[in-house]
Amino acid sequence: MECITDNNRNGIIYTYDGTFDGFLCCVFRAYSTKRFPGKIARYGTVTPSIFDEVANIQTGRAEAERVYEGIRKNISGKALYYAYLAFMTEREGMEDDIFEFLRLGFKYGGRVLSMMNNDAVLSVVKLKEKAYREADKLFGFLRFEELEGGIYYAELEPDNNILELLAKHFEDRFPNRRFIICDKGRGLSAVYDARELTLLRGMPENLPPRSESEAEYRRLWKVFYDAVEIKERHNPKLRRSMMPKKYHKYITELRRFPD
Amino acid sequence: MDALEKLEILTDAAKYDVSCASSGSSRGGKSAAERGASMGSAMKSGICHSFSGDGRCISLLKILASNCCIYDCKYCVNRRSNDVPRTTFTAREIAELTINFYKRNYIEGLFLSSGVVKNPDYTMELICEAVRLLREEYGFAGYIHAKTVPGADPLLIKKLGLMADRISVNIEMPSEESLKTFAPDKSRNSILKPMGQISGGIKENRHELALYKSAPKFAPAGHSTQMIIGASPETDLRIIKLTEGLYKKYNLKRVYFSAYVPVGNHPALPHTKPPLMREHRLYQADWLLRFYGFRADEILTEENPNFNELLDPKCTWAINHPELFPVEVNRADYNMLLRVPGVGVRSAKRIVSARRYGRLDFANLKKMGVVLKRARYFLVCGGKYLDGITVDQKNIERNMLADAAMSPQNAKKNTAQLSMFDEQFVLPTKNEVMKSITGEL
Numbered sequence: 001m002e003c004i005t006d007n008n009r010n011g012i013i014y015t016y017d018g019t020f021d022g023f024l025c026c027v028f029r030a031y032s033t034k035r036f037p038g039k040i041a042r043y044g045t046v047t048p049s050i051f052d053e054v055a056n057i058q059t060g061r062a063e064a065e066r067v068y069e070g071i072r073k074n075i076s077g078k079a080l081y082y083a084y085l086a087f088m089t090e091r092e093g094m095e096d097d098i099f100e101f102l103r104l105g106f107k108y109g110g111r112v113l114s115m116m117n118n119d120a121v122l123s124v125v126k127l128k129e130k131a132y133r134e135a136d137k138l139f140g141f142l143r144f145e146e147l148e149g150g151i152y153y154a155e156l157e158p159d160n161n162i163l164e165l166l167a168k169h170f171e172d173r174f175p176n177r178r179f180i181i182c183d184k185g186r187g188l189s190a191v192y193d194a195r196e197l198t199l200l201r202g203m204p205e206n207l208p209p210r211s212e213s214e215a216e217y218r219r220l221w222k223v224f225y226d227a228v229e230i231k232e233r234h235n236p237k238l239r240r241s242m243m244p245k246k247y248h249k250y251i252t253e254l255r256r257f258p259d
Numbered sequence: 260m261d262a263l264e265k266l267e268i269l270t271d272a273a274k275y276d277v278s279c280a281s282s283g284s285s286r287g288g289k290s291a292a293e294r295g296a297s298m299g300s301a302m303k304s305g306i307c308h309s310f311s312g313d314g315r316c317i318s319l320l321k322i323l324a325s326n327c328c329i330y331d332c333k334y335c336v337n338r339r340s341n342d343v344p345r346t347t348f349t350a351r352e353i354a355e356l357t358i359n360f361y362k363r364n365y366i367e368g369l370f371l372s373s374g375v376v377k378n379p380d381y382t383m384e385l386i387c388e389a390v391r392l393l394r395e396e397y398g399f400a401g402y403i404h405a406k407t408v409p410g411a412d413p414l415l416i417k418k419l420g421l422m423a424d425r426i427s428v429n430i431e432m433p434s435e436e437s438l439k440t441f442a443p444d445k446s447r448n449s450i451l452k453p454m455g456q457i458s459g460g461i462k463e464n465r466h467e468l469a470l471y472k473s474a475p476k477f478a479p480a481g482h483s484t485q486m487i488i489g490a491s492p493e494t495d496l497r498i499i500k501l502t503e504g505l506y507k508k509y510n511l512k513r514v515y516f517s518a519y520v521p522v523g524n525h526p527a528l529p530h531t532k533p534p535l536m537r538e539h540r541l542y543q544a545d546w547l548l549r550f551y552g553f554r555a556d557e558i559l560t561e562e563n564p565n566f567n568e569l570l571d572p573k574c575t576w577a578i579n580h581p582e583l584f585p586v587e588v589n590r591a592d593y594n595m596l597l598r599v600p601g602v603g604v605r606s607a608k609r610i611v612s613a614r615r616y617g618r619l620d621f622a623n624l625k626k627m628g629v630v631l632k633r634a635r636y637f638l639v640c641g642g643k644y645l646d647g648i649t650v651d652q653k654n655i656e657r658n659m660l661a662d663a664a665m666s667p668q669n670a671k672k673n674t675a676q677l678s679m680f681d682e683q684f685v686l687p688t689k690n691e692v693m694k695s696i697t698g699e700l
Contacts (some may be wrong), residue, residue, distance in 0.1 A: 116613035117623055140308040140318075144363045152362065170364075173300045173401075177362070217359050223263050224360075227270035228321060229311040232520045232533055238314025242307070252365065253309060 011038020012053045018042040020087050021064035023095060027102060028063040029055070036103070040095035075105035079113060086127035088161040097123040131160040138162070139169050141243070143252045144179065146211040151178050153207060156250050157185035164190065164199060171197050180204055218252055225253040265346050266356065272326035272337050273372055276429070276485065277517045281305040281318040281367035281402040283480030284424040299361065299368075299401035301424060301480075306367050319370035319404060320357055324348050324385050328374030332431070332442040333525035334490045337374045340524070347376060350388040358397050368402030368424070369393065379410035387415060390422045402480070409449040413456055417477075420460055424480040425512070428453045430505070433498045437491035441525060457482045458509040481512035488541065489534040490519035491527075496555070496564035499544050503555040506548065516541045540566035547572060550604055551597050569663045570656075574600045577637055578656045585639045585650070588619050601634030621645050632662060 014029065014037040016022035026040050037055075039046065048054050071080045083098050100120035105112040115121045135158075144152035152174070158166075163183045167190035170179060174192075181190045182203055189200045248254040282305030307316040323337070325347035331339040357369045371389060376382050386405050393399040404425040407416050420426050428450055432438040435447045457478060464477035484505065488498060502514045518533035544566070547553040551573070558572050559565070567575050577584065577600050586599055588610060596607040609627040613619060620640045625631055629638075635645040636655045644650055 114612035115616050116609045116627060117617050117619065119626075122626055136304075136306070139302070140306045140364075140367070142364050146363065154364070174298055174362075176298065213359070217363065220263060220266055220356065221360060221363075221365050223267050224270050224320065224322075225309065225311065225317070227267045228274045228317060229313050230274055230315070230520060230533075231313075233313035233315070233518075233535065235314040236312065239310045239312060242310040242314060242316070251309065252363070 011036070012055055013037060013046055013048055014040045014055050014057050015043045015046065016040065016057045017059050019059060020084060021061065022057065022059040023087060023098070024064040024067040025059050026057050026095075027067050027099065029057055030099070031106075037099070040099055071102065071105070074109065075102070075112060076110035079105050079110065082113065082124055082128045085131040085165075086124045088131045088165075089127045089159075090161055091127060094123075094127055096120075097127070131162060131165075134158055134160050135162045135165045135169075137247070138166055141247050141251055142166065142170075142181070143250060146214050146217075148208040148211050150211075151180065151208065153179070154181045154250075155184050156181070156247075158183060159246075161186060161188075163188050166190070167192065167197055167199070180207075215257075218257065222253055260346055262352070262356075265348060265352070266322070268344050268346050269323045269326060269348060270321070272343075272374070273321050273323045273370075275336065275517060275520060275522070276321065276370075276372055276406075277315070277515045278404070278427070278483055278485055278513070279316055279318045279321060279370065280404070280425075280480075280483070280513060283512060284402060286400055297398035297400045298358075299399050301368070301400070301402045305402075308364070308366055318367045319402065320360055320366045320368070321370040321372075322348070322353070322356075324353065324371060324373035324382070324389065325376045326374045327376050329377070330375050330442070330444040332444065333528060334441050334487055334519060334523040336522040338523075341522075347385075348389075350385060350392050353389040354392040354397055354399075357393055357401075358399060361399070361401055368404070370404045372406035373408065375408055379408040380412050380415065382408045383411040383415040383419065387419050387422070390419065394422050404480075407453050407457070409445050409453060411453070413453070416453055416456055417460065420457065420477045421475050423478060425482060426457055426478050427483045427485075428457070430454075430484045430486050430501075432491055433486050433488065433493040433501055434491065437493065440527060441490065441523075454482070454484065454509050458511075461510065481510070483511055483513040483515060484509075485515035485517055487519050488516050488538060489529065489531075490523070494559075494564035495537070495541065495544075495566050496559040496561070498541060499548070499555045499558060502541075502545060503548055514545060516545075536568055537566065540568075540572060544572045552594055553598075569660055571600075573598070574633060574659055578659070581655075584637045585644070586637060587642065588624065588638055588640050589614055599634055599637045601630035601632065601637070603628070633659070 012035055014026040016026050023040065026037065030036050043056065068080065071083065083102060086094055086098055097120045101112065101124040104115065104118065104121065108115070112121060113125070116125065138156060138158060142154050142156055144154045147153050161183075163181060163186070167181050170181065171192055176194055178194050179192050182188070184203070187202060189202060189204055191198050191200060243251070281301070282303065284301035285303045286301040305318060307318050309317040311317055326337045326343070327345045327347055328337045328339055336343065353369070353371065357366070360366045361368070371386055373382050373386055376385065390403055390405055393403065403423040404427065405419055405423045407419060407426050407428050409428060416426070430450055431442055431445065438445060438447060460477050461481060464474070467474040468476065486498070498516075505511050505514055516538050518535050518538040519529070520533045521528065521530045544558050547558055548555065553576070558576060566572060570578075577598070586595055593607055593611050596602055596610055597604065602610070606624075606628045610619065610624070613623065613627065618641060621631065624634070624638070624640070631645060635648070636650050636658065
């Protein structure tokens with residue numbers, strides 16, 4: 001909970017459901033009613049003062065779609081991508097920076113992306129880099145296990161909400177393979193059935209056991225991992241900075257297995 | 260011998276080759292139906308999948324096809340006269356390992372090299388067969404980097420180049436004399452000839468691709484090479500001049516430096532720890548050549564042919580050119596901004612784009628990622644130094660050395676262990692710095 005004070009005393013506060021579509025609906029409302037919000041926040045995360053007016057914005061697919069198109073057409077596809085990734089950091093207050101970024105974008109067009117001396121623009125660019133940096137790391141660190149029946153299963157707990165981005169990368173990489181990727185922290189799953197990718201709330205249940213060859217390849221990989229180190233250059237600090245501890249839990253070669 | 264043991268031997272034998280890049284190719288993005296049974300993609304920027312205990316990136320399954328070598332290169336762990344267990348993979352074993360590691364997302368692809376078994380052609384055929392199996396039988400569309408063997412038939416190099424993303428040949432030593440001393444079975448010519456063929460093949464192929472989009476691709480991720488440093492007596496100047504020449508003449512994507520790890524037995528070889536700081540400085544200089552518009556003879560001179568252990572090459576250069584500084588942030592052109600210590604490619608670009616919308620001050624610069632700790636001696640905003648300090652050009656070096664001495668890495672008097680936080684100023688991002696130290700990008 002946080003208290004809203006001075007800077008948006010005379011504004012209206014938009015609250016939404018926390019989804020990107022929901023956020024875009026706030027943008028839609030702002031432009032259709034010509035009332036720009038002093039703050040945009042998730043439902044239940046702000047305590048308005050007596051001067052504040054709060055509008056709970058309902059998420060509608062059609063409104064969100066119009067804003068998507070509006071951003072693509074009037075700003076640029078790149079700006080949409082920036083806004084999306086910055087949003088996925090879920091950083092407190094990021095909605096206001098993204099809104100300001102889009103407002104400038106609607107005014108100045110695609111060149112908003114080069115207006116780095118504006119704090120909101122710089123913030124969006126940095127947030128986008130932050131989210132992408134983590135996704136980029138996890139493209140590499142994610143580990144699939146082969147389950148019986150040829151399903152590939154992976155778990156992780158990213159700081160940013162990047163499950164969709166990750167799943168799309170693996171859809172491109174393994175178009176003929178069924179896989180499930182779970183964001184355990186957020187309780188989200190991405191399921192790909194070798195045709196279509198679906199994002200679901202919740203974790204899969206009754207997964208088949210690991211395939212017969214899984215333990216063997218895991219051992220082979222561990223042997224490779226240990227042998228490839230040049231012992232004369234041993235440098236655990238460098239490894240830790242490149243592969244932060246928070247990810248170790250799901251990285252095959254760093255996990256302990258009973259067998 | 261079981262698979263585990265074989266993998267251990269042939270990984271151990273391959274690990275001194277530092278190249279591990281999986282970048283430069285772009286594939287994928289088609290629908291499942293279009294792609295049939297194929298699997299895999301390649302990202303333009305490459306992906307690190309893990310980091311070994313030495314902090315180096317693991318992107319590819321880096322193995323030798325065989326460590327049974329007929330040559331006796333003194334610096335090499337696989338030399339004929341060395342007493343180590345020997346073994347050879349079959350092409351099928353290599354393909355199976357690659358595909359099963361890839362499916363689990365352990366790796367980005369394969370980096371296949373080999374000792375010279377029987378003769379160069381025989382070895383190249385083994386490498387070609389493993390790559391062919393992966394591409395044709397397993398439908399593998401991930402990244403493959405294969406080494407060509409000096410002295411192999413040009414037709415085999417051509418064949419390999421049409422299947423792999425990157426092919427390369429190692430220059431091994433920074434000079435011909437050292438090559439003669441330490442690798443008597445290899446000649447300068449046997450290395451440069453295939454390098455020339457690969458470079459020419461790539462050039463020709465880019466031309467074909469411009470004419471016919473569907474022309475088969477020859478080494479789409481380009482080629483690279485590596486040399487061992489610290490085993491032979493060349494100066495840093497000689498090494499970066501060679502590097503510059505290689506980039507110009509052969510259009511290499513990367514030149515890698517590998518700090519010599521004492522595994523050899525020749526009396527002229529050192530028995531000291533690998534020179535990691537020297538390797539690091541060479542990579543920094545390599546960055547200056549490739550991204551910062553520097554020439555080799557600007558970075559080092561005949562009077563000062565070696566790097567300063569305490570200051571990076573860009574700072575050293577700036578201190579030696581007081582006539583060019585300070586630089587006015589709001590007016591200097593992009594190329595000059597790039598030459599300022601503490602300003603990287605990314606922040607220089609940001610400065611150039613942001614100043615069109617208003618004057619910049621030091622607070623703006625800080626937010627854009629300029630490292631003021633170093634840049635403050637060389638930059639002015641609206642004619643003023645940071646905090647209104649006056650900078651006496653003569654004192655800059657002393658101040659910077661003091662800064663360097665106070666940094667954690669030198670406080671511990673442990674310059675061989677690289678600090679990960681202190682070096683970002685000269686290179687685009689921290690991530691890329693580490694990749695450069697680990698010899699990866």
